Amino acid sequence: MAQINLRALESLADYSNAELKLLASVAPAREYEEGANLCDEGAPGQSCFVLATGEVTIHKVIDSEEKELATLRAGAIVGQMSLVDRSPRSATVRASKYTIALELTREVFERLLNAYSPLALRFQSQIAVAGIRQLRMATQKLAGILNEARHREELAKKKRERRSKSMAPEPIDNRDQLLTVQAALSEWDMSLEELDDVHVSIPRGQIGADEMKGRM
Amino acid sequence: MLVERPADEAANTRSMNAEHQTYAMLRGIRMFADFDDDECNRLLAVMQPRQVGSGDTVFEQGATGDTLVVLTDGILRVEVADHHGVSATVATIGTGEVVGEMAVLDAAPRSASVIAATDCQFLELSRTGLEQLRTSCPSASAAIVGAVIANVTKRLRNVNKRIDKELDPDGAMRKRREKQAAADKKEAESEGFFSRLMKRFGR
Numbered sequence: 001m002a003q004i005n006l007r008a009l010e011s012l013a014d015y016s017n018a019e020l021k022l023l024a025s026v027a028p029a030r031e032y033e034e035g036a037n038l039c040d041e042g043a044p045g046q047s048c049f050v051l052a053t054g055e056v057t058i059h060k061v062i063d064s065e066e067k068e069l070a071t072l073r074a075g076a077i078v079g080q081m082s083l084v085d086r087s088p089r090s091a092t093v094r095a096s097k098y099t100i101a102l103e104l105t106r107e108v109f110e111r112l113l114n115a116y117s118p119l120a121l122r123f124q125s126q127i128a129v130a131g132i133r134q135l136r137m138a139t140q141k142l143a144g145i146l147n148e149a150r151h152r153e154e155l156a157k158k159k160r161e162r163r164s165k166s167m168a169p170e171p172i173d174n175r176d177q178l179l180t181v182q183a184a185l186s187e188w189d190m191s192l193e194e195l196d197d198v199h200v201s202i203p204r205g206q207i208g209a210d211e212m213k214g215r216m
Numbered sequence: 217m218l219v220e221r222p223a224d225e226a227a228n229t230r231s232m233n234a235e236h237q238t239y240a241m242l243r244g245i246r247m248f249a250d251f252d253d254d255e256c257n258r259l260l261a262v263m264q265p266r267q268v269g270s271g272d273t274v275f276e277q278g279a280t281g282d283t284l285v286v287l288t289d290g291i292l293r294v295e296v297a298d299h300h301g302v303s304a305t306v307a308t309i310g311t312g313e314v315v316g317e318m319a320v321l322d323a324a325p326r327s328a329s330v331i332a333a334t335d336c337q338f339l340e341l342s343r344t345g346l347e348q349l350r351t352s353c354p355s356a357s358a359a360i361v362g363a364v365i366a367n368v369t370k371r372l373r374n375v376n377k378r379i380d381k382e383l384d385p386d387g388a389m390r391k392r393r394e395k396q397a398a399a400d401k402k403e404a405e406s407e408g409f410f411s412r413l414m415k416r417f418g419r
Contacts, residue, residue: 134372178382
């Protein structure tokens with residue numbers, strides 16, 4: 001196996017040497033040839049991956065067609081939600097080149113956390129931060145998409161009124177946008193840029209009171 | 217040898233009562249529900265007690281914040297300003313409620329302003345405070361972070377459901393899928409029955 005240097009990974013920059021050593025010993029490094037899957041959509045998720053080298057792509061079946069949603073590189077942590085949530089994998093993670101990933105299982109993570117290992121506490125915070133960012137991004141995107149749809153609907157309505165009342169309303173197609181946000185929600189630390197490909201306008205007034213309370 | 221005077225005793229009892237009231241208040245908050253006395257004490261040690269007057273701003277929309285607030289007395293108003301600068305109250309926060317739990321883990325611009333609707337007392341936990349707690353009382357820190365994760369996971373699921381609803385307002389697609397699946401199953405079963413029948417007749 002190729003040499004891996006955890007110290008060089010940005011997502012682990014705050015870890016002490018002892019913590020990195022512990023991580024390397026509890027999360028075995030696994031090799032994936034190009035095209036191999038780290039995990040499959042729909043399968044039970046019981047571990048998360050820290051990409052040490054290489055590159056993976058995230059795929060999801062949308063309307064019975066597999067779509068590529070994102071590319072993640074060394075340092076990315078994929079599938080963290082599996083450590084705290086028992087839902088099945090929301091997408092397939094595939095090595096797009098030779099990749100080495102550390103696999104941390106829920107069982108090991110829980111054991112370390114119950115012993116209040118500093119490594120587990122740090123990892124737990126990281127999971128929380130990833131989830132928070134995902135939530136912030138997703139609610140913002142969703143608000144934007146819905147807002148835009150409403151705006152377009154109003155425009156279309158005005159247009160119809162001007163022309164002919166019998167004209168059928170044009171359906172608004174934001175399915176792909178919505179599905180992308182939905183896919184990004186689940187557990188993959190998709191980058192902001194990737195979500196930004198989903199075009200939106202400024203969000204306003206689409207968020208409920210509870211959501212608002214929680215988002216601060 | 218020191219002899220405790222009755223007056224001190226009374227003061228001690230009073231302060232002990234106050235302590236227990238604070239513990240009970242903390243345990244009334246889901247995030248701190250399982251905290252024992254020691255965990256409560258260590259948590260209190262890293263939080264700053266604060267007081268504001270009615271009308272004062274606690275969080276300002278757009279300003280970066282890294283604190284969570286446990287409201288111990290009073291009412292807070294959550295206000296959102298739109299892009300024209302017009303503010304609307306979107307929620308109120310009462311005694312014993314927590315606000316800003318995500319910011320304490322990941323500092324970000326506040327998405328709303330929080331304004332004291334009455335005179336308020338609250339406890340503030342900063343990111344640094346939480347980091348101190350990770351060392352001084354790992355169990356308390358793990359419980360807080362765990363509660364935030366549970367909350368975030370729940371809300372992520374809600375957003376997901378909301379999108380499902382948007383994609384399929386009447387559940388029509390889901391119903392169609394279910395109907396198709398039932399039909400497929402029936403077909404598969406009847407096929408099985410048919411082939412069994414064929415076998416029986418030696419074909």
